[in-house]
Amino acid sequence: MANMSKTKLPxxxxxxxxxxxxxxxxxxxxxxxxxxxxxxxxxxxxxxPCEAGCPVNVKIPExxxxxxxxxxxxxxxxxxxxxxxxxxxGRVCPQETQCEALCVRTKNGESVGIGRLERxxxxxxxxxxxxxxxxxxxxxxxxxxxxxxxAGLTCAGDLVQLGYDVTIFEAFHKSGGVxxxxxxxxxxxxAIVQAEIDKLLELGVKLETNVLGGKVITVDELFEQGYEAxxxxxxxxxxxxxxxxxxxxxxxxxxxxxxxxINLMKAYRGDYDTPIGVFKNVAVVGGGNVAMDSAxxxxxxxxxxxxxxxxxxxxxxxxxxEEVHHAKEEGIIFKILCNPVEILADDxxxxxxxxxxxxxxxxxxxxxxxxxxxxxxxxxELEVDCVVMAIGTSPNPIMKDNTPGLEVNRRGCIVxxxxxxxxxxxxxxxxxxxxxxxxxxxxxxGAGKDAAKAMDEYIRSKK
Amino acid sequence: xYKITFKKRLNxxxxxxxxxxxxxxxxxQPGQFIILRVNEEGERIPLTIAGYDREKGTxxxxxxxxGKTTLSLSQKEEGExxxxxxGPLGKPSEIEGVQKAIVVGGGLGTAIAxxxxxxxxxNGAEVDMIAGFKTKDLVILEDEMKRACTRLHIMxxxxxxxxxxxxxxxxxxxxxxxxxxxxxxxxxxxxxxIMMKFCALTTKEYGVKTVVSxxxxxxxxxxxxxxxxxxxxxETKFACVDGPEFDAHQVDFDEAIRRSAFYKEQETKAYxxxxxxxxxxx
Ligand SMILES: Cc1cc2nc3c(=O)[nH]c(=O)nc-3n(C[C@H](O)[C@H](O)[C@H](O)COP(=O)(O)OP(=O)(O)OC[C@H]3O[C@@H](n4cnc5c(N)ncnc54)[C@H](O)[C@@H]3O)c2cc1C
Ligand code: FES
Numbered sequence: 001m002a003n004m005s006k007t008k009l010p011x012x013x014x015x016x017x018x019x020x021x022x023x024x025x026x027x028x029x030x031x032x033x034x035x036x037x038x039x040x041x042x043x044x045x046x047x048x049p050c051e052a053g054c055p056v057n058v059k060i061p062e063x064x065x066x067x068x069x070x071x072x073x074x075x076x077x078x079x080x081x082x083x084x085x086x087x088x089x090g091r092v093c094p095q096e097t098q099c100e101a102l103c104v105r106t107k108n109g110e111s112v113g114i115g116r117l118e119r120x121x122x123x124x125x126x127x128x129x130x131x132x133x134x135x136x137x138x139x140x141x142x143x144x145x146x147x148x149x150x151a152g153l154t155c156a157g158d159l160v161q162l163g164y165d166v167t168i169f170e171a172f173h174k175s176g177g178v179x180x181x182x183x184x185x186x187x188x189x190x191a192i193v194q195a196e197i198d199k200l201l202e203l204g205v206k207l208e209t210n211v212l213g214g215k216v217i218t219v220d221e222l223f224e225q226g227y228e229a230x231x232x233x234x235x236x237x238x239x240x241x242x243x244x245x246x247x248x249x250x251x252x253x254x255x256x257x258x259x260x261x262i263n264l265m266k267a268y269r270g271d272y273d274t275p276i277g278v279f280k281n282v283a284v285v286g287g288g289n290v291a292m293d294s295a296x297x298x299x300x301x302x303x304x305x306x307x308x309x310x311x312x313x314x315x316x317x318x319x320x321x322e323e324v325h326h327a328k329e330e331g332i333i334f335k336i337l338c339n340p341v342e343i344l345a346d347d348x349x350x351x352x353x354x355x356x357x358x359x360x361x362x363x364x365x366x367x368x369x370x371x372x373x374x375x376x377x378x379x380x381e382l383e384v385d386c387v388v389m390a391i392g393t394s395p396n397p398i399m400k401d402n403t404p405g406l407e408v409n410r411r412g413c414i415v416x417x418x419x420x421x422x423x424x425x426x427x428x429x430x431x432x433x434x435x436x437x438x439x440x441x442x443x444x445x446g447a448g449k450d451a452a453k454a455m456d457e458y459i460r461s462k463k
Numbered sequence: 464x465y466k467i468t469f470k471k472r473l474n475x476x477x478x479x480x481x482x483x484x485x486x487x488x489x490x491x492q493p494g495q496f497i498i499l500r501v502n503e504e505g506e507r508i509p510l511t512i513a514g515y516d517r518e519k520g521t522x523x524x525x526x527x528x529x530g531k532t533t534l535s536l537s538q539k540e541e542g543e544x545x546x547x548x549x550g551p552l553g554k555p556s557e558i559e560g561v562q563k564a565i566v567v568g569g570g571l572g573t574a575i576a577x578x579x580x581x582x583x584x585x586n587g588a589e590v591d592m593i594a595g596f597k598t599k600d601l602v603i604l605e606d607e608m609k610r611a612c613t614r615l616h617i618m619x620x621x622x623x624x625x626x627x628x629x630x631x632x633x634x635x636x637x638x639x640x641x642x643x644x645x646x647x648x649x650x651x652x653x654x655x656x657i658m659m660k661f662c663a664l665t666t667k668e669y670g671v672k673t674v675v676s677x678x679x680x681x682x683x684x685x686x687x688x689x690x691x692x693x694x695x696x697x698e699t700k701f702a703c704v705d706g707p708e709f710d711a712h713q714v715d716f717d718e719a720i721r722r723s724a725f726y727k728e729q730e731t732k733a734y735x736x737x738x739x740x741x742x743x744x745x
Binding site (some may be wrong): 089090171172175209210212215216218237238241243247248250251253256257260261265266271272273275277308348349396397398 | 487504547550686689
């Protein structure tokens with residue numbers, strides 16, 4: 001008999017007022033009993049509406065059924081058939097707009113906690129099973145992957161399984177892309193990402209860090225060196241600023257810089273050398289996951305007041321629901337329908353305030369969301385000593401500038417075929433944020449997967 | 464891991480090193496820089512490429528011990544390794560077509576200015592190099608510089624060696640002497656921000672094209688953080704990808720000076736703490 005509870009079984013979490021001063025993971029995960037109990041809420045629908053909402057078509061009711069049967073290893077393997085990073089996706093996917101949005105149980109209550117169950121299965125496997133990966137038989141062909149975010153890692157993982165000799169080139173000293181430099185430890189422990197990367201290396205993937213593709217090594221040079229196909233998974237790492245007065249004062253950061261200092265360079269830990277300012281009042285501009293992560297990091301570094309300044313209303317916020325909820329619990333102050341117009345500073349050029357204007361929602365714009373318009377005469381100032389701009393990123397032009405013939409659109413995104421990732425250059429494929437602009441982990445993985453398949457077909461067709 | 468193949472102390476404060484990094488050496492050009500990390504807990508710091516040997520696969524850097532990272536780097540010996548060495552980054556210097564130039568280096572900046580002078584000189588240009596130091600004991604690379612230019616003008620603040628006074632004194636003299644002919648087509652100034660600012664002000668009077676190499680706070684060096692932003696001609700630029708060289712007459716030096724001071728306090732603390740620990744260990 002199914003569990004007919006209208007709500008998801010809550011996932012144990014660190015107390016908000018404790019966790020807002022540490023960097024440990026917020027959600028602690030289900031126990032085996034809890035997982036089975038939540039799994040019982042799944043009705044195992046015949047037509048599986050949830051699966052259609054998953055960009056990589058995880059076999060959702062099937063893995064949940066295995067959890068019900070206490071076959072946790074089986075559940076993990078079922079997810080793994082189509083999703084190469086379950087522990088990551090279970091934590092960071094926007095399930096509420098994907099699989100869970102289509103769950104039949106939402107007609108009368110909350111959806112099944114699909115994300116939580118996915119995470120449970122992955123964590124359970126990592127903790128309880130220590131399987132040595134078996135090296136696939138080499139097929140004698142070399143391929144290169146530029147960028148080691150979720151798109152690149154997935155593509156490399158699928159190709160190595162097919163027997164390819166895969167080399168990943170990464171610009172940073174560490175692989176993982178946004179998973180390591182952007183998303184904070186308290187949401188996605190870095191040990192989990194590292195474990196996934198280690199598995200790839202075990203399978204024989206080679207990793208070359210400190211190599212900036214395009215500049216240090218070009219696409220043509222890679223072909224000359226015998227790589228037969230190349231995947232570009234270089235992400236969307238170029239930070240945008242608002243172009244308002246005062247943005248270059250001391251204490252104004254892009255979210256990328258703020259988060260990189262904290263997450264990749266571990267500025268929050270005493271044993272690392274990275275400096276980060278010590279701030280009392282912080283304003284974070286934006287309403288996405290990046291803004292929530294920045295605000296919650298600022299709080300954890302000891303800021304007393306942390307504001308989210310967002311120009312639309314809360315309904316339009318692109319952040320995952322859970323992150324907004326967590327941020328509020330941790331004491332982040334939401335200034336919605338507000339837009340900064342100027343950043344203020346003292347006579348030494350250090351930020352001491354931000355001037356904002358109130359907004360109201362007008363007619364819908366191209367994105368279908370109602371366009372925010374300023375309310376005349378409603379300007380006000382917030383006293384802050386740090387401002388973090390989390391208003392979006394676009395693809396870095398380095399790859400395009402150094403790859404003649406590589407077509408990009410007017411937003412700087414690489415033009416690639418939707419189902420194969422094929423770019424304007426033969427043998428060159430692309431996917432993830434580099435193609436779509438800033439999007440999600442799961443879409444990047446999906447694109448990496450599709451490209452791996454197309455690259456394999458391309459190389460085999462050449463023979 | 465990247466091996467240190469050569470190390471030499473140029474003076475009390477300044478160290479020259481060669482690092483084995485064939486991919487970097489293969490592509491390096493004058494004016495570009497690298498980013499390195501000494502160890503896992505270390506910061507990423509940018510250093511200008513002072514030279515390279517494509518055959519040996521080595522890249523030369525010259526640095527001054529100013530903080531914790533440069534101090535720990537200076538304690539590494541030949542044969543030891545550092546964690547990371549990424550590059551070449553930034554745009555190369557534009558030296559084509561230059562016939563007569565003045566290259567100004569101040570303090571450690573001379574180490575960066577000298578390869579610039581050399582590149583111009585090798586390319587057939589007539590080069591006056593002005594190298595400024597606080598005092599005689601701090602003079603570095605004198606022989607190298609002599610070989611890399613047509614005329615070397617050493618200046619010391621206290622007059623203990625070469626000419627007496629700041630580099631701008633000599634710079635003004637050269638430009639004044641040349642006023643009629645107006646034969647210099649480029650001035651390059653590399654050194655402390657304040658020196659570059661005054662060089663820019665000096666050359667502006669004479670209307671000679673002037674280039675400076677900026678070395679702001681950086682993390683990635685690839686354009687992804689924006690920490691290195693500088694205002695040039697009223698527009699925000701990322702020094703790591705749009706530079707590091709910019710038209711000196713367009714740079715907002717006061718803003719650059721302010722931004723570069725941002726982490727000074729914390730860095731000084733880290734440096735002092737590190738020195739104390741080292742002394743305790745002795
Ligand atoms: C703070 C933050 C929070 C987020 N939260 C979520 C979330 O909760 N859920 C979600 O689904 N998505 C989230 N996202 C979005 C998600 O992380 C991205 O959509 C995803 O990581 C894109 O993957 P990718 O592989 O395309 O690119 P990236 O992860 O950006 O990886 C690109 C990699 O390529 C490297 N690179 C770039 N250029 C070069 C070059 N020329 N040569 C070599 N290497 C290069 C980069 O250093 C990087 O490692 C978040 C993003 C941020 C910034
Ligand atoms: S150093 Fe990060 S953008 Fe220049």
